[in-house]
Amino acid sequence: MGTTKAVTDASFAVDVLKSDKPVLVDFWAEWCGPCRKVSPLLEEIAGEMGDRVTIVKLNIDENPETARAYRVMSVPTLTVFKNGEPVQSIAGAKPKGELVKLIESAL
Secondary structure, eight states: OOSOEEEOTTTHIIIIITOSSOEEEEEEOTTOHHHHHHHHHHHHHHHHHTTTOEEEEEETTTOHHHHHHTTOOSSSEEEEEETTEEEEEEESOOOHHHHHHHHHTTO
16 A cells, blocks of 8 residues: 556556545656656655555556546646546646645545
């Protein structure tokens, strides 16, 4: 517990849509500078809130179908899924406090 998990187009339905707790999906890309800034914050949050929320990362270059299905136009896009549905989403690198608020709004 307390670390982020990589998901793929193939594992998205099981890892995110069928999860019994809210899931924050970090849609990211290797070449994205702001994504690299957000990543350590998400690791921290996973350590602090891992009992209440699952945090996963989806590389949009390697998994374009899921990114297309949820109309991800820029990275990083952070979307909270609850009961298999996207409920909140923000785009761009945000400070840790804003990320925690995004998650808490879905709990």
